[in-house]
Amino acid sequence: MTSLIQQDLAINLLIFVLATFLGIELIRHVSRLLHTPLMALTNAISSVSIIAALIVMSESDNRLILILVTIAVGLAFTNIVSGFMITERILRMFRRHQDKN
């Protein structure tokens, strides 16, 4: 019996490769001015891995596993909250000469 991961491996690899190309093209056009908030933002975006922790949480009743995924949800949610807040704070600081205050 082939596992789920093997059946979909080719399609998922294709998605991964295309998403990497998309990412490279999008990031190349990000202004250098904004590289610090960009890193805060992509970090918050990748914390969407919280959904993986939620899925495992819903499937398990093993105590150790529940402890591990609860920690994972907490860590990822910390990143989501702080990541978007910092990005917003930094972006608000950038202003042009004429629109001062």
Added chain:
Amino acid sequence: MSQDFVQYLYIASILLFALSLKWMSGVSTSRRGNWSAILGIVIAILATLFAFQIQRIDLLVLAIVAGSVVGAPIGLKVSMTAVPQRTAVSHAFGSLAVALVGVSEFLQRGQSIDSVTVAVLSAEMILGFLTFIGSCIAFAKLQGLISGRPTVYRGHNIVSLSILAAAIATAAFLVLYPSMEILLFLMIGFALIFGFLLVMGIGGADMPTVIAILNSYAGLSAAALGFILDNRLLIVAGALDGSSGLILAMIMSQAMNRSFLNVLFGGVGAKKTDVEYKGGQERTAQTYAIEDVATVLSSAKSVIIVPGYGMAVAQAQHVVKELSDVLLERGCNVKFAIHPVAGRMPGHMNVLLAEANVPYDQLWEMERINSLFRETDVAVVVGANDVTNPAARTRPNSPLYGMPILDVDKAKSIVFIKRSFGPGFAGVENDLFYLPNTMMVLGDAKNVLTELIASLRSMK
């Protein structure tokens, strides 16, 4: 809600994430980009909660509350100088979360696990745990808890690469004998030791590149988790994060004229590379009083300020902004020259100056400003060193040779504010000190600039 419907919501999230990055291309649309990503992640979380019924609501609430209580103060309070440290912490949290989910998934599947899944899970856990510990070390170095100098010894690279090989070999055994849990813990242990040695061996000056590489690893491990759970949203989000880190790391290492491998295994800054000036006669640098500098600046029509990390260390960005204002009031044209590796992470200097209310149209990238130094009356260097050293163009035996620099030496006059005559991170003396048109001012950047501003204000 049916599983199919969740897939469509995930596609909406993916679209919002892609748009978010697209909107980051310019300042005017960037905040829309942030909100688009927030919407994307909210949709993803809600869709998941609807599709997968979680029994232990208590644990979920606990984790969400803890995450908010820890995350909100970080998000609201962290100072702009400390943003690199916070970034290291977030890479540590993100990769640990992913690694822990990997461990859980491994334990969950138990005996029914197949070899491909074990292989991908092992790669995911190795990457996750090494990124976690590496980011912790990067945080400690940036925060000054441990020395920024690289800790390297004879055979450092051989030892750390052997440990990585041991981690991979253990993973291979785990694929063959997935029921031997001891192998899992051995593999995690090796990954942690490798991550520790890797980042301990990297110097403080290379932190912008290291942070970007860790960013990329954190993204890749999230994508790997997506493969295991067959979750395409995770694959795409991880790939976007991974490619972002990769591009930033490339920009950083290009700006230092070094390869990735050299950054990771070069251990630069471990010892002083004594490639000093050997031109024969003793060279002398001219130090000047603040009044002399004020006189030169008072008659300048165009000034370029070159800030470096030393400015941030001295907390001088607000005084630098004041100097710029005083000069602007006198009808002088003022620009800031930003080297790509100025600061402690990609783009850091722009953020520090934006915080001090310097308008971003006054910030000029290296490629755009280098041709303008020639027609500039005075270049003022505050807290930058290696990135202004003309040796990068002129001395093939210098460790800096080939690194793209700001052409400060082409300006008509140069004012160089520096704490002492010590060398920069690369351990090389700056040829700029000895040019006949360079005015050295020794002292703390903040004090020197404050006096300079007072002196300029007193002139009519």
